Amino acid sequence: NAGVTQTPKFQVLKTGQSMTLQCAQDMNHNSMYWYRQDPGMGLRLIYYSASEGTTDKGEVPNGYNVSRLNKREFSLRLESAAPSQTSVYFCASSDGMNYGYTFGSGTRLTVV
Amino acid sequence: GDSVTQMEGPVTLSEEAFLTINCTYTATGYPSLFWYVQYPGEGLQLLLKATKADDKGSNKGFEATYRKETTSFHLEKGSVQVSDSAVYFCALSGTYNNNDMRFGAGTRLTVKP
Numbered sequence: 001n002a003g004v005t006q007t008p009k010f011q012v013l014k015t016g017q018s019m020t021l022q023c024a025q026d027m028n029h030n031s032m033y034w035y036r037q038d039p040g041m042g043l044r045l046i047y048y049s050a051s052e053g054t055t056d057k058g059e060v061p062n063g064y065n066v067s068r069l070n071k072r073e074f075s076l077r078l079e080s081a082a083p084s085q086t087s088v089y090f091c092a093s094s095d096g097m098n099y100g101y102t103f104g105s106g107t108r109l110t111v112v
Numbered sequence: 113g114d115s116v117t118q119m120e121g122p123v124t125l126s127e128e129a130f131l132t133i134n135c136t137y138t139a140t141g142y143p144s145l146f147w148y149v150q151y152p153g154e155g156l157q158l159l160l161k162a163t164k165a166d167d168k169g170s171n172k173g174f175e176a177t178y179r180k181e182t183t184s185f186h187l188e189k190g191s192v193q194v195s196d197s198a199v200y201f202c203a204l205s206g207t208y209n210n211n212d213m214r215f216g217a218g219t220r221l222t223v224k225p
Binding site for chain 1: 144146148154155156157158161163201205206212213215216217218
């Protein structure tokens with residue numbers, strides 16, 4: 001099925017460990033996004049990529065890096081995980097501001 | 113900045129009751145407006161959208177009308193079902209000030225049999 005695929009679905013890290021969250025879309029969308037969702041705080045934008053080869057910071061970029069590997073793939077890296085990064089992470093893609101986003105199913109990350 | 117405010121939940125209704133979830137926005141320019149739904153353990157799914165004033169978005173019995181004069185986009189459904197239990201998010205995009213979508217905090221709906 002066409003859509004946005006995120007891996008892994010679940011992950012537990014120890015403080016200070018690093019990991020990369022993977023995201024791929026097969027809809028030929030130009031724009032891709034990484035959000036985190038925390039209870040009572042809605043969705044907050046971490047980074048986005050308006051097109052292949054470009055990335056920009058969102059509302060909460062500290063502690064994260066991203067790579068737009070090609071048009072399909074947009075990865076999120078935590079270099080040194082902290083308990084404050086415990087959250088559910090969603091990747092999304094879009095073909096323009098009037099079309100809405102297609103979301104992946106999320107990665108549930110716990111940092112202990 | 114551009115933002116969305118939606119009614120706080122949780123909202124609990126009996127099956128076949130009428131649903132309204134209020135959403136108002138603040139934006140420069142002429143945004144597109146959206147409702148998303150999130151079922152437990154899943155990502156957000158686009159439910160409906162409207163791209164200009166007076167447009168009505170509709171899907172699966174849900175409706176919302178883009179009201180520029182009141183800067184609102186309230187979600188309604190005439191008869192809810194247990195399967196409608198989820199979290200609903202109002203959102204806007206396409207303004208002059210940002211390149212992403214701005215989401216409300218979400219409203220949790222529980223429908224009881």
